[in-house]
Amino acid sequence: MTPFQWITLAAIALVLVRQVAALRRSRAGRRMRLLGIAVALAAGAAIAEPDLVTAVARAIGIGRGADVVLYVSVLAFTLVAFFLYARLVALRRDLTEITRRMAIEGARRGSAAGRGADGAEQAGGAGGEDPVER
Amino acid sequence: MTNREAREPWILVPAFREGAGLRATLRPLCRRYANVVVVDDGSDDDTHAVALEHPVWVLRHAVNRGQGAALQTAIDFALARGARELVTFDADGQHAVEDVEALLAPLREGRADVALGSRFLGTAIGMPRRRRVLLRLAVHFTRLTSRIDVTDTHNGLRAFTREAAARIRITQDRMAHASEILDQVRTARLRYVEVPVTVRYTPESLARGQRSSDALRVLGQLVRGRLLR
DSSP: OOHHHHHHHHHHHHHHHHHHHHHHHOOTTHHHHHHHHHHHHHHHHHHHOHHHHHHHHHHHTOSOHHHHHHHHHHHHHHHHHHHHHHHHHHHHHHHHHHHHHHHHHTOEEOBTTBSOOOGGGTTOSSSOOOOOOO | OOHHHHHSOEEEEEESSOGGGHHHHHHHHHHHOSEEEEEEOSOSSSHHHHHTTSSSEEEEOSSOOOHHHHHHHHHHHHHHTTOSEEEEOOTTSOBOTHHHHHHHHHHHTTSOSEEEEEEEEEEEETOOHHHHHHHHHHHHHHHHHHOOOOSOTTOSOEEEEHHHHHHOOOOOOSTTHHHHHHHHHHHTTOOEEEEEEEEEOOHHHHHHSOOHHHHHHHHHHHHHHHHHO
16 A cells, blocks of 8 residues: 555544544434545545546546546535535525614614714604514 | 604615715705614724714614615615605715605605616716716616616615515625616516606715726626626
Protein backbone atom coordinates (compact mmCIF):
# COMPACT_ATOMS: atom_id res chain seq x y z
CA MET A 1 0.00 0.00 0.00
CA THR A 2 1.20 3.45 -0.86
CA PRO A 3 1.55 6.18 1.79
CA PHE A 4 -1.40 7.95 0.21
CA GLN A 5 -3.55 4.88 0.77
CA TRP A 6 -2.43 4.53 4.38
CA ILE A 7 -3.19 8.08 5.27
CA THR A 8 -6.51 8.45 3.51
CA LEU A 9 -7.81 5.04 4.58
CA ALA A 10 -6.93 5.82 8.16
CA ALA A 11 -8.77 9.12 7.92
CA ILE A 12 -11.80 7.45 6.39
CA ALA A 13 -11.78 4.76 9.06
CA LEU A 14 -11.81 7.45 11.72
CA VAL A 15 -14.69 9.27 10.09
CA LEU A 16 -16.61 6.01 9.78
CA VAL A 17 -16.15 5.14 13.43
CA ARG A 18 -17.41 8.54 14.55
CA GLN A 19 -20.38 8.56 12.20
CA VAL A 20 -21.48 5.09 13.20
CA ALA A 21 -21.20 6.03 16.86
CA ALA A 22 -23.24 9.18 16.26
CA LEU A 23 -25.78 7.14 14.35
CA ARG A 24 -26.31 4.82 17.29
CA ARG A 25 -26.60 7.75 19.68
CA SER A 26 -29.35 9.75 18.11
CA ARG A 27 -31.96 9.45 15.42
CA ALA A 28 -31.40 12.95 14.17
CA GLY A 29 -30.14 13.32 10.61
CA ARG A 30 -30.19 9.60 10.13
CA ARG A 31 -30.55 9.64 6.40
CA MET A 32 -27.77 12.12 5.83
CA ARG A 33 -25.48 10.13 8.07
CA LEU A 34 -26.21 6.88 6.27
CA LEU A 35 -25.54 8.62 2.98
CA GLY A 36 -22.28 9.98 4.33
CA ILE A 37 -21.25 6.52 5.54
CA ALA A 38 -22.04 5.03 2.14
CA VAL A 39 -19.94 7.68 0.44
CA ALA A 40 -17.07 7.09 2.87
CA LEU A 41 -17.21 3.35 2.26
CA ALA A 42 -17.25 3.84 -1.50
CA ALA A 43 -14.33 6.24 -1.29
CA GLY A 44 -12.44 3.80 0.93
CA ALA A 45 -13.04 0.97 -1.50
CA ALA A 46 -11.93 3.07 -4.45
CA ILE A 47 -8.75 4.10 -2.68
CA ALA A 48 -7.91 0.65 -1.37
CA GLU A 49 -8.56 -1.02 -4.70
CA PRO A 50 -8.12 1.43 -7.62
CA ASP A 51 -8.82 -1.35 -10.10
CA LEU A 52 -12.35 -1.38 -8.79
CA VAL A 53 -12.97 2.05 -10.19
CA THR A 54 -11.53 1.04 -13.53
CA ALA A 55 -13.82 -1.98 -13.58
CA VAL A 56 -16.84 0.21 -12.88
CA ALA A 57 -15.73 2.61 -15.60
CA ARG A 58 -15.45 -0.14 -18.17
CA ALA A 59 -18.81 -1.53 -17.15
CA ILE A 60 -20.60 1.72 -17.79
CA GLY A 61 -18.67 2.53 -20.94
CA ILE A 62 -16.29 5.25 -19.81
CA GLY A 63 -12.64 4.67 -20.59
CA ARG A 64 -10.80 5.54 -17.44
CA GLY A 65 -11.57 5.20 -13.77
CA ALA A 66 -10.24 8.68 -13.20
CA ASP A 67 -12.82 10.03 -15.62
CA VAL A 68 -15.61 8.34 -13.69
CA VAL A 69 -14.37 9.90 -10.49
CA LEU A 70 -14.22 13.26 -12.19
CA TYR A 71 -17.72 13.08 -13.61
CA VAL A 72 -19.19 11.87 -10.34
CA SER A 73 -17.41 14.61 -8.44
CA VAL A 74 -18.58 17.36 -10.78
CA LEU A 75 -22.14 16.07 -10.64
CA ALA A 76 -22.10 15.75 -6.88
CA PHE A 77 -20.63 19.22 -6.48
CA THR A 78 -23.23 20.80 -8.75
CA LEU A 79 -26.07 19.13 -6.89
CA VAL A 80 -24.67 20.21 -3.56
CA ALA A 81 -24.26 23.77 -4.81
CA PHE A 82 -27.89 23.99 -5.90
CA PHE A 83 -29.06 22.44 -2.68
CA LEU A 84 -27.03 24.84 -0.56
CA TYR A 85 -28.20 27.85 -2.53
CA ALA A 86 -31.82 26.86 -2.12
CA ARG A 87 -31.25 26.50 1.61
CA LEU A 88 -29.56 29.88 1.71
CA VAL A 89 -32.54 31.54 0.07
CA ALA A 90 -34.89 29.83 2.51
CA LEU A 91 -32.71 30.90 5.40
CA ARG A 92 -32.77 34.50 4.20
CA ARG A 93 -36.54 34.44 4.07
CA ASP A 94 -36.75 33.09 7.58
CA LEU A 95 -34.38 35.77 8.79
CA THR A 96 -36.50 38.48 7.22
CA GLU A 97 -39.62 37.00 8.74
CA ILE A 98 -38.14 37.05 12.22
CA THR A 99 -36.80 40.57 11.77
CA ARG A 100 -40.24 41.65 10.61
CA ARG A 101 -42.06 40.16 13.59
CA MET A 102 -39.67 41.80 15.99
CA ALA A 103 -40.04 45.13 14.22
CA ILE A 104 -43.83 45.00 14.33
CA GLU A 105 -43.98 43.92 17.94
CA GLY A 106 -41.57 46.63 18.97
CA ALA A 107 -43.38 49.40 17.11
CA ARG A 108 -43.20 52.75 18.83
CA ARG A 109 -44.95 56.01 18.29
CA GLY A 110 -42.77 59.07 17.89
CA SER A 111 -43.84 62.32 19.38
CA ALA A 112 -43.68 65.84 18.07
CA ALA A 113 -42.79 66.94 21.55
CA GLY A 114 -39.23 65.82 21.23
CA ARG A 115 -37.07 62.81 21.54
CA GLY A 116 -38.72 59.44 21.53
CA ALA A 117 -41.86 58.15 23.11
CA ASP A 118 -42.19 56.55 26.48
CA GLY A 119 -44.51 53.72 27.35
CA ALA A 120 -47.49 56.00 27.81
CA GLU A 121 -47.44 57.10 24.21
CA GLN A 122 -46.46 53.76 22.81
CA ALA A 123 -49.95 52.71 21.90
CA GLY A 124 -50.76 55.95 20.15
CA GLY A 125 -54.23 57.33 19.58
CA ALA A 126 -57.05 56.80 21.99
CA GLY A 127 -57.63 53.83 24.19
CA GLY A 128 -54.07 52.69 24.73
CA GLU A 129 -54.35 49.62 22.55
CA ASP A 130 -51.24 47.55 22.00
CA PRO A 131 -49.57 47.33 18.62
CA VAL A 132 -51.77 44.85 16.90
CA GLU A 133 -50.61 41.35 16.13
CA ARG A 134 -51.64 39.80 12.89
CA MET B 1 -57.57 50.67 15.98
CA THR B 2 -58.88 54.19 16.03
CA ASN B 3 -61.20 55.80 13.54
CA ARG B 4 -58.43 57.92 12.14
CA GLU B 5 -56.35 54.89 11.52
CA ALA B 6 -59.09 53.27 9.56
CA ARG B 7 -60.22 56.29 7.59
CA GLU B 8 -57.06 58.12 6.69
CA PRO B 9 -54.42 56.92 4.25
CA TRP B 10 -51.29 55.26 5.53
CA ILE B 11 -47.95 56.53 4.28
CA LEU B 12 -45.26 53.88 4.35
CA VAL B 13 -41.67 55.07 4.47
CA PRO B 14 -38.85 52.52 4.36
CA ALA B 15 -35.65 54.16 5.54
CA PHE B 16 -32.02 53.21 5.63
CA ARG B 17 -29.25 55.57 6.73
CA GLU B 18 -31.28 58.66 6.03
CA GLY B 19 -30.06 60.39 9.15
CA ALA B 20 -30.95 64.00 9.63
CA GLY B 21 -32.27 64.24 6.08
CA LEU B 22 -35.28 62.25 7.18
CA ARG B 23 -36.65 65.33 8.89
CA ALA B 24 -37.14 67.10 5.59
CA THR B 25 -39.18 64.16 4.37
CA LEU B 26 -41.22 63.50 7.51
CA ARG B 27 -42.14 67.04 8.44
CA PRO B 28 -44.40 67.79 5.46
CA LEU B 29 -45.81 64.28 5.62
CA CYS B 30 -46.77 64.59 9.26
CA ARG B 31 -48.46 67.92 8.63
CA ARG B 32 -50.92 66.32 6.27
CA TYR B 33 -51.15 62.70 7.33
CA ALA B 34 -51.77 61.12 10.70
CA ASN B 35 -50.81 57.59 9.77
CA VAL B 36 -47.17 57.51 8.79
CA VAL B 37 -45.04 54.41 9.28
CA VAL B 38 -41.28 54.61 9.15
CA VAL B 39 -39.44 51.31 8.97
CA ASP B 40 -35.81 51.70 9.85
CA ASP B 41 -34.07 48.93 7.99
CA GLY B 42 -31.27 48.37 10.47
CA SER B 43 -29.59 51.73 10.02
CA ASP B 44 -26.41 52.36 11.97
CA ASP B 45 -26.92 56.10 12.20
CA ASP B 46 -29.58 58.22 13.87
CA THR B 47 -32.36 57.41 11.42
CA HIS B 48 -34.35 55.74 14.17
CA ALA B 49 -33.90 58.60 16.61
CA VAL B 50 -34.83 61.21 14.03
CA ALA B 51 -37.98 59.30 13.14
CA LEU B 52 -39.03 59.22 16.79
CA GLU B 53 -39.02 63.02 16.84
CA HIS B 54 -42.12 62.98 14.67
CA PRO B 55 -45.67 61.81 15.33
CA VAL B 56 -45.15 58.67 13.27
CA TRP B 57 -45.03 54.95 13.87
CA VAL B 58 -41.43 53.81 14.02
CA LEU B 59 -40.49 50.21 13.39
CA ARG B 60 -36.98 48.96 13.30
CA HIS B 61 -35.42 45.94 11.65
CA ALA B 62 -32.77 44.54 13.94
CA VAL B 63 -30.66 43.74 10.91
CA ASN B 64 -30.67 45.25 7.46
CA ARG B 65 -32.89 43.23 5.16
CA GLY B 66 -33.40 45.53 2.18
CA GLN B 67 -35.94 48.02 0.95
CA GLY B 68 -38.33 45.36 -0.24
CA ALA B 69 -38.38 43.74 3.17
CA ALA B 70 -38.87 47.10 4.91
CA LEU B 71 -41.79 47.86 2.63
CA GLN B 72 -43.51 44.58 3.36
CA THR B 73 -43.04 45.12 7.08
CA ALA B 74 -44.68 48.53 6.76
CA ILE B 75 -47.53 47.05 4.73
CA ASP B 76 -48.14 44.30 7.28
CA PHE B 77 -48.19 46.81 10.11
CA ALA B 78 -50.56 49.19 8.34
CA LEU B 79 -52.96 46.43 7.33
CA ALA B 80 -53.02 45.12 10.87
CA ARG B 81 -54.07 48.54 12.05
CA GLY B 82 -56.91 48.72 9.59
CA ALA B 83 -55.41 50.69 6.74
CA ARG B 84 -57.74 51.14 3.79
CA GLU B 85 -55.36 53.10 1.61
CA LEU B 86 -51.61 52.53 1.59
CA VAL B 87 -49.04 54.74 -0.09
CA THR B 88 -45.36 53.90 -0.31
CA PHE B 89 -43.09 56.92 -0.13
CA ASP B 90 -39.32 57.22 -0.35
CA ALA B 91 -37.41 58.53 2.63
CA ASP B 92 -34.76 60.41 0.73
CA GLY B 93 -36.79 63.49 -0.14
CA GLN B 94 -37.14 62.76 -3.82
CA HIS B 95 -40.92 62.57 -3.66
CA ALA B 96 -43.40 65.37 -3.24
CA VAL B 97 -46.07 65.12 -0.58
CA GLU B 98 -48.58 66.75 -2.92
CA ASP B 99 -48.38 63.75 -5.23
CA VAL B 100 -49.90 61.46 -2.60
CA GLU B 101 -53.37 62.84 -3.22
CA ALA B 102 -52.85 62.48 -6.95
CA LEU B 103 -52.10 58.82 -6.43
CA LEU B 104 -55.08 58.24 -4.20
CA ALA B 105 -57.53 59.87 -6.59
CA PRO B 106 -57.88 56.95 -9.03
CA LEU B 107 -58.32 54.57 -6.11
CA ARG B 108 -61.06 56.67 -4.58
CA GLU B 109 -62.79 57.07 -7.91
CA GLY B 110 -62.81 53.30 -8.19
CA ARG B 111 -60.80 53.37 -11.39
CA ALA B 112 -57.90 51.33 -10.07
CA ASP B 113 -56.66 49.10 -7.26
CA VAL B 114 -53.08 50.28 -7.62
CA ALA B 115 -51.67 53.65 -8.65
CA LEU B 116 -48.06 53.82 -9.79
CA GLY B 117 -46.10 57.03 -9.89
CA SER B 118 -44.15 57.79 -13.02
CA ARG B 119 -41.47 60.44 -13.29
CA PHE B 120 -41.35 59.97 -17.04
CA LEU B 121 -45.00 60.88 -17.34
CA GLY B 122 -44.45 63.60 -14.81
CA THR B 123 -41.33 65.53 -13.97
CA ALA B 124 -37.79 64.50 -13.16
CA ILE B 125 -35.85 67.42 -11.79
CA GLY B 126 -32.11 67.35 -11.84
CA MET B 127 -31.82 63.80 -13.05
CA PRO B 128 -28.28 63.02 -14.15
CA ARG B 129 -27.90 61.73 -17.67
CA ARG B 130 -26.30 58.45 -16.69
CA ARG B 131 -29.06 57.78 -14.20
CA ARG B 132 -31.68 58.39 -16.82
CA VAL B 133 -30.03 55.96 -19.21
CA LEU B 134 -29.71 53.35 -16.52
CA LEU B 135 -33.30 53.75 -15.46
CA ARG B 136 -34.49 53.48 -19.03
CA LEU B 137 -32.57 50.23 -19.28
CA ALA B 138 -34.12 48.92 -16.10
CA VAL B 139 -37.58 49.94 -17.29
CA HIS B 140 -37.01 48.15 -20.56
CA PHE B 141 -35.80 45.01 -18.85
CA THR B 142 -38.66 44.97 -16.39
CA ARG B 143 -41.23 45.58 -19.08
CA LEU B 144 -39.86 42.66 -21.05
CA THR B 145 -39.71 40.27 -18.14
CA SER B 146 -42.73 41.32 -16.15
CA ARG B 147 -44.80 42.02 -19.22
CA ILE B 148 -46.41 44.95 -17.55
CA ASP B 149 -46.72 48.18 -19.43
CA VAL B 150 -45.44 50.98 -17.23
CA THR B 151 -43.15 53.85 -17.98
CA ASP B 152 -41.41 54.03 -14.62
CA THR B 153 -40.78 50.63 -13.09
CA HIS B 154 -38.64 51.78 -10.19
CA ASN B 155 -40.67 54.50 -8.64
CA GLY B 156 -41.12 54.23 -4.91
CA LEU B 157 -44.35 56.23 -4.99
CA ARG B 158 -47.26 53.79 -5.20
CA ALA B 159 -50.73 53.61 -3.79
CA PHE B 160 -52.73 50.48 -2.98
CA THR B 161 -56.20 49.80 -1.76
CA ARG B 162 -56.40 47.53 1.24
CA GLU B 163 -57.47 44.61 -0.91
CA ALA B 164 -54.67 45.16 -3.39
CA ALA B 165 -52.05 45.45 -0.68
CA ALA B 166 -53.29 42.23 0.87
CA ARG B 167 -52.83 40.45 -2.45
CA ILE B 168 -49.18 41.43 -2.65
CA ARG B 169 -46.39 39.70 -0.82
CA ILE B 170 -42.89 41.07 -1.37
CA THR B 171 -40.39 38.26 -1.03
CA GLN B 172 -37.48 39.91 -2.82
CA ASP B 173 -35.82 41.79 -0.03
CA ARG B 174 -33.55 43.94 -2.10
CA MET B 175 -33.70 45.78 -5.39
CA ALA B 176 -35.68 43.19 -7.28
CA HIS B 177 -38.76 43.98 -5.17
CA ALA B 178 -39.85 46.72 -7.56
CA SER B 179 -40.28 44.33 -10.46
CA GLU B 180 -41.73 41.74 -8.11
CA ILE B 181 -44.48 44.15 -7.12
CA LEU B 182 -45.30 44.79 -10.77
CA ASP B 183 -45.27 41.07 -11.44
CA GLN B 184 -47.76 40.42 -8.68
CA VAL B 185 -49.97 43.29 -9.76
CA ARG B 186 -50.19 41.66 -13.13
CA THR B 187 -50.73 38.08 -12.01
CA ALA B 188 -53.28 39.11 -9.40
CA ARG B 189 -55.01 41.02 -12.20
CA LEU B 190 -55.18 44.19 -10.16
CA ARG B 191 -56.29 47.27 -12.02
CA TYR B 192 -53.47 49.76 -12.16
CA VAL B 193 -52.95 53.23 -13.50
CA GLU B 194 -49.91 55.40 -13.82
CA VAL B 195 -49.91 58.84 -12.33
CA PRO B 196 -47.46 61.58 -13.27
CA VAL B 197 -45.37 62.56 -10.28
CA THR B 198 -42.41 64.76 -9.59
CA VAL B 199 -39.08 63.31 -8.62
CA ARG B 200 -36.49 65.76 -7.43
CA TYR B 201 -32.87 64.73 -7.33
CA THR B 202 -31.33 66.56 -4.42
CA PRO B 203 -27.58 66.82 -3.99
CA GLU B 204 -27.86 64.56 -0.94
CA SER B 205 -29.73 61.81 -2.72
CA LEU B 206 -27.34 62.01 -5.63
CA ALA B 207 -24.32 61.82 -3.39
CA ARG B 208 -25.69 58.72 -1.76
CA GLY B 209 -26.92 57.48 -5.05
CA GLN B 210 -25.53 54.88 -7.28
CA ARG B 211 -22.27 55.08 -9.11
CA SER B 212 -21.78 53.18 -12.32
CA SER B 213 -20.51 50.12 -10.52
CA ASP B 214 -23.47 50.18 -8.18
CA ALA B 215 -25.72 50.53 -11.16
CA LEU B 216 -24.34 47.39 -12.72
CA ARG B 217 -24.80 45.60 -9.46
CA VAL B 218 -28.42 46.68 -9.30
CA LEU B 219 -29.01 45.43 -12.81
CA GLY B 220 -27.34 42.18 -11.83
CA GLN B 221 -29.65 41.87 -8.85
CA LEU B 222 -32.59 42.50 -11.10
CA VAL B 223 -31.61 39.74 -13.46
CA ARG B 224 -30.79 37.35 -10.68
CA GLY B 225 -34.01 38.15 -8.89
CA ARG B 226 -35.89 37.54 -12.09
CA LEU B 227 -34.21 34.20 -12.71
CA LEU B 228 -34.93 32.96 -9.23
CA ARG B 229 -38.61 33.80 -9.25
